[in-house]
Amino acid sequence: MKLYLKPGKEASVRRFHPWIFSGALQEVPTSATDGDIVEVYDARGKLLGTGHFHRGNIAVRLLAFGAADLNSPVFWEHKLRDALCLRRQLGLAHCDAYRLVHGEGDGLPGLIIDIYGRVAVIQCHSIGMHRQRALIAQALTQVVEPPLEAVFDKSRDTLPEHYAQNVQNAYLMGSAPSSAILCENGVRFRIDWESGQKTGFFLDQRDNRQLLGRLCARKRVLNAFAYTGGFSCYALRGGAALVHSVDISSRAIALLEENVTLNQPYNGQHQAFVEDVLVFLKNTDYEYDIVVIDPPAFAKTLAKRHQAVQGYKRLNAAALRRLAGGGLLFTFSCSQVVSRELFEHTVAAAAIEVGRPTRIIYRLSQGADHPTSIYHPEGTYLKGLVLEVQ
Helix, strand or coil: CEEEECCCCCHHHHCCCCEEEHHHECCCCCCCCCCCEEEEECCCCCEEEEEEECCCCEEEEEEECCCCCCCCHHHHHHHHHHHHHHHHHCCCCCCCEEEEEEHHHHCCCCEEEEEECCEEEEEECCHHHHHCHHHHHHHHHHHCCCCCCEEEECCHHHCCHHHHCCCCCEEEEECCCCEEEEEECCEEEEEECCCCCCCCCCHHHHHHHHHHHHHCCCCEEEEECCCCCHHHHHHHHCCCCEEEEEECCHHHHHHHHHHHHHCCCCCCEEEEEECCHHHHHHHCCCCEEEEEECCCCCCCCHHHHHHHHHHHHHHHHHHHCCEEEEEEEEEEECCCCCCHHHHHHHHHHHHHHHCCCEEEEEEECCCCCCCCCCCCHHHCCCEEEEEEEC
16 A cells, blocks of 8 residues: 655655654545555655554554565564674673564564573554564564474553454463573562563663662662562562662562572571552651662653653652662653653752752663664653762
């Protein structure tokens, strides 16, 4: 199917931005359905790119700038080999767990692929990508080494609701236990890709967990929104004297406790709390040397951004009050609609409210296996700060 842009609307595509908004298109054929493969032309009839169509604000996500056969196994093998080449260059392709495809950052908008040992987990964020999942799985078996034992599709929760109601998470190839014990920088974790959050683990925080581990010897550490204990385990292995882990999910805390046990021996003490983080921060009178605040996305749409900012301010103010003098706050936002500048202003407002001298030690982001196209800055979603609080 061919789609044409209105005059003057091709500039962003020529700058290699992969999204085409509905307002940039001339008339769309009534026969066009969500997920169709389309060729996009400028108003003069010159081919600009090939991608997936969707009746929404983002009308086309381009997978190629120019002609491409998206139904060809060769196309997918080429894309995945390019992605794997980068991970090899980064020294990650031989790790137990890494992100192989990060959407627009790897030229495949709407697709996430994480590797856990011999299992690949696919997460599709667009109908077009999900309709091509069999080709993607086939290409994975041809490209990834050592050979995969299974490819698991975990897309139900990330697809549009009207489509997702007929989708079930399932193995596209092979089979495997629902979880496995894997190693990251010498720290061990049980990763449950079938029922865990996202694809099973937050791989984007790998480098930030390692930084924490270097800074927490003999420290008292609070890990809030701890999930399955990534920061907690690094802190204990890094020599923390005490680690408190807080999460509202009892299931997450149960897996966290298993991960803490997997990483014995360590000298510090650990205690987990199933509780709302803000309630915990309000009720405890304990002082910590390091506090980690890594909440889920507070806003996924622009309409909820103001509410999210207020939530980040309250949360960071509460965390700052629990830090001992000279303590460190690791604070994060993964809300894509909250820019780094806005996040830093929000944290600054929290510090002003608390009234403590505070300085930035590190600015943090997602790991290198979560690359961002320089033409698609929206792909930089994880913002982090390490603050020293007097």
